[in-house]
Amino acid sequence: MRKFLVMFAITFLASWQTMLAANGHFITDAAYRTKVETAFKQKVNLVGKQFYDQKMLKQQKATADEQGALQFLYAYMPVADVTDYPTSFFLENVRTSFEARQQMAWGNKVPELLFRHFVLPVRINNENLDNSRMVFFKELKERVKGLSMKDAILEVNHWCHELVTYQPSDGRTSAPLSTIRSAYGRCGEQSTFTVAALRAIGIPARQVYTPRWAHTDDNHAWVEAWADGTWYFLGACEPEAVLNLAWFNAPASRAMLMHTKAFGDYNGPEEVMLRTSNYTEINLIDNYGSSARIDFEIVDAAGNPVDGAKVDFKIYNYAEFCTVVTKYTGADGATFLSAGKGDMMIWASKNGKYGFAKASFGKDKKVVVRMDHQVTVPGAEQKTILFRDSFDIVPPPEHANIPEVSAEARAKNLERFAYEDSIRHAYLATFYNKESALQALKDNGLAAGSEENTQKMVKYLVGSSGNHHVILTFLKNHKDRIDRAIKLLGTLSAKDLRDMQMDILEDNFNAKSDQLSPRVENEMIITPFKQFFEKEFAKQQVAFKNNPNLLVEWVKKNIRINPDLKALQIAQTPIGVYRSRLTDARSRKVFFVDVARSLGIEAQVDEVTKKTQYKNANGGEWIDVDFDNDVQKASAMGKFVMNYKDNGAVDDPKYYSHFTIHRINPDGSTSLLEYPEEGCTWSGTFKNGVDLDEGDYALVSGTRLANGGVLAEMQLFHVKQGATTQVDMNLRSSETEITVKGNFNSESKFILLPSNQEVSLLSQTGRGYFVTGMIGVGQEPTNHALKDIAKVAQVFEKWGRPIVILFEDEASAKKFRISEFPGLPKNIIFGIDKDGSCRKEMVENMKLQNKNLLPIFTISDTFNRVVFLSQGYTIGLGEQLESVIKRL
Incomplete structure (x- = not known):
């Protein structure tokens, strides 16, 4: 059977390539076209021909240009997009892209390279894909008619501001149409929305982000758009009178890294930081500040170069050394990076060995990182404190370049800004507040129950923003089982309330399982799945529920892991995983939990450790799922107690503000323990001890100074099974911090x-x-x-x-x-x-x-x-x- 599929794919691709050669191709570079065709062939062989609908393309009479564009998209899109969206969806997007190129005045000005990588691609971040390109093109094409490219970019941003303003939220990126519905978005959603709008009218655009600031605890994302030969930046949904002006001009000049992910195998003028099978990550730091290059040599304990070492470049932010770039060494143990002129921590690892060193860009020319630490083997004797040292972290200086804006232009822009606010506020006024939500419940006979239930429903309606009609209709549909409906809504995040679809809610409500939550982590939820898995696993349900390890074995036997471990891990839907029998490690976790819950098995991805777990049907104990082992069991645990003495400035240190803890993984890399952001303090969580898996850890602490610098300290320690490990945390302070400035x-x-x-x-x-x-x-x-x-x-x-x-x-x-x-x-x-x-x-x-x-x-x-x-x-x-x- 496998031989037949391979032969079919070869024949299919040969006929495909013959047809394209005869009709032309939207990629004019023959060498690059061959590279794309090879990548397309590999993707079809990997995922399966059933996910590429050739019959539909024939029925829709797809042109050679459209087929070539589809081939390019499929060659580089993540597996999740191939399996979770129909080919017809991408064809519609391709056709709209070509229509914009034909109709917009600047269409023939955009180079093929930029059209291919910064107009045609649908995905921008980790958002659900939607029909925004088609909607936005119809909405905007007349609005920007007759404008120059630069003025069109400014106008699109004004339109975006009419619809969306800033509000922080969780890390899942809502789709552009969902962002409009809620009228709010964090910077990642605002920039995704704005890039989608610009691409819809044929203007090359890309989401630019600093993964973490160096001088303060946060990150940010914005937009770069191309006009007449030049890339310009703008704050998404924050229109200014001119381009290259935003509130972040000054902080951007202090940043250490600016990234963008160019879709596919991109060969532009920018420095490439990472090239994968899905995207090319490029460094844009020189567009905003002054940078310097450091060459790195990774060696083992004996001083020999390490081939294939994973090198994580880390910026101190939110009290952790956060990985912002990952590279891999060659046979000579070498790699390099250009970054803003400040300090980073460099962490190199491979096969359980690791090492680290501080690097100062602008000062150091070469840094050698010696991998002279070894991850402790479980059960082995080890001292408690493995390493302790302090590091003074200095961010880049500020050198902001602020374009001049006349007082007249500034006043005119502020006037437009206020008018756009009024448009958005008029829409926001249609959302429920507490009073109108309560009245809606009364009008629909939903307020006759307990006061507690009524208050919960009011909360959900208010929180649902522009999605309130879905939430209210769902409640109305289930008056007879209102407790179950309320319980289901109670499992949703704030963002879920704003964009959850009715079919997802109904699927979870009508499933037999009492494991109601449709969400595992921040994955996409675009397809109902619970009742589907009820039917698919009807014969095995009793056996799996009595012994969840049998479900683990089924997943191990039937679901392949994508061999490309560097591939973009966009969370695949559980239906997509099931039908393709192919996924990545992250989506396998989500798939397992979703199937387990569909069968009535309590399962989760632990919020702190990110371990996949199911609850033992007999003892109620959480069992860790390890797909690489035959036996599933609870982890060996030890107790960790943190001691702290008031330093005179901070009496109760906070997680993410003053300290964080990282697990050192078996391969020597690190993973942050993601304790809740709100309310996790030294006294409340760590003073009296917490249970941690046996293993090695890093405690990072720091004091952020007003100038943006950090007085940091890092300790490596070992937690032993059944034992108590005590570590003294120190928050360093500055004797000169309080001075007259x-x-x-x-x-x-x-x-x-x-x-x-x-x-x-x-x-x-x-x-x-x-x-x-x-x-x-x-x-x-x-x-x-x-x-x-x-x-x-x-x-x-x-x-x-x-x-x-x-x-x-x-x-x-x-x-x-x-x-x-x-x-x-x-x-x-x-x-x-x-x-x-x-x-x-x-x-x-x-x-x-x-x-x-x-x-x-x-x-x-x-x-x-x-x-x-x-x-x-x-x-x-x-x-x-x-x-x-x-x-x-």
Whole structure:
């Protein structure tokens, strides 16, 4: 049978290539065309011909250009896209792409290389694919008609801002149409949406991202678009008057890495960081800041070069050394990287051996990493502390390049910005609030039950945003079993409520299993599956439920793992896995849990460790699933106790703010233990001990300084089965952190709200230290700053000193919605910085490079001494202010 399939594929591909040769091809480079055809052949052989619908293409009379474009897409798209979407979907996208190229004035200006890699591809991030290209093309083609490419890019961004604004959320990227429905998106969703809109009208566009900032704890994504021979950048859904201007000009100049994933095998002018079977990752750091190259040599304990070592380049961020680039060495043990002129940790591993070293870009020319550590073999004797050292981490300096914008152009853009806000707010007004949600429940006979159930339904309707009709209809459909319906909705994430489809909800509700949750992690959920697996495994259900290990064995026997381990791991649907019998390690986890739950077996991917587990039917014990072993069992565990002594600035360190723990994997690489972001502290979680799997770990801790630098420390330790491991955590501090950095006149005047009186800072603050914040309403850096301050509101209220928040002007003050920032300290004084006088004085006295960059936060006293300054984008601002306050 296998021989027949291979022969069929060879015959099929030969006839395909003959047909294309006779009719032409949208790839004019013969050598590249041959490379694509080879990759296409390999993909068909890997996945199976049933996922490429040749009959449909014949019926739809696909042209040679369309077939060539499809061949290119299928050659490089991830397995999930091949198995989870029909060929007709991609044909429709290809046809719309060609239609845009023909109809838009710039269509013939776009080079083939850029059209192929930055217009034609459908996937941008890890989003569900949808019909946005077709919808957006129809919506935008007339709106940009007659505009230049640059003006069209600006206009598309204004359109995006009419529909979507920023709101943080989980790491799953919603599809562009879902983002519109909810009217909100984090930066990854805003940029995915904007790239999709630009590509829909034939403008090359790509999502650019810094995987982690070096100077503050966060990441960011934005858009680059090509016009008339040049790539320009823009903040997605944040329109400015000109291109190459955004709130992140300054932080981008301090970044260490900027990436984009070019679809397919891309050969452009940029530095290639990683080339895979799906994408080419390219380095764009030189578009934003100054970079330097370091050559790395990876050697073993004896000093010999290591071939095939995995080299993880790590930036300190969120209290971890986070991998932002992975490379592999050649036979000479060498690799290289160009990055911003700051510090990284380099971690090399292979076959259980590993080593690490700090690298300073701009200073070091060559760094040797010696793999002289060995992962402890389970059961072997090992000392508790394997390594301990401190590292001073320095981010790149700021060298922002800010384009000039006339006052007239800026005012016109702000006027449009406000109008676009009004359009979006009118749509937001159609969403439920608590009162209208309760009324909808009453109108539909859903509020007659318990008060607890009613409040839960109100919460779900309010949280569902533009998806409220789905959630309300689902509840109405199941009045007779409302408890089960509410329980199912209770398993959904906030984002799920905003974009979950009715067929998914109905499938889970009507399944026999009481394991209601449709979600395992942040995977795509686009196809119902529970009732499908009920039927497919009807004969084995009882046996599998009594002994879930039999399901593990079925998966091991029937589901192949993609041999290309570097392939893009977009989560495949469980139906796609089942039909193709091919997947990757991540999607196999999701598949196992989904099938298990469909059969009534309690299963999960553990949130902290990411281990696949099922619950033992007899003892109720969580059993770890290891697809490489014959026996499934609970892990050998030991207790880990962390000791900490108050350093005078932080009394109860927080996970992701002050420390993190990483498992050192059997191959020597590292994996973060992903404890909950909210509420995980030293005293609440680690002071009295937690159970950890036996093995080696890394404890990373650090103190972020106001200048963006970090005083970091790393300890490697071993947890032994049945034993208690105690580790002392140290948060380093700086003796020079609290110094006078400049001056700011406490007699400066502002307009006090709500009285509209002109007053001085001193008259409102009294003698002593106080905080001043000059904010840009609606700007992402300001939103982050205010939310960070709200997180430590009790600290400010206990301190008792005033916080003066100044708006840019009266219009900004009216636009500000305090309800969007619940929990702000009660000791805030709001005012207007009349004519920008306070900001002007701060900029001049503190010698700030950029007068327009907001927010600006200071701690100063009424003797005019500034002891803390933060300008622009800073995550963890509240904790930085807290640290300084405790030292005053």
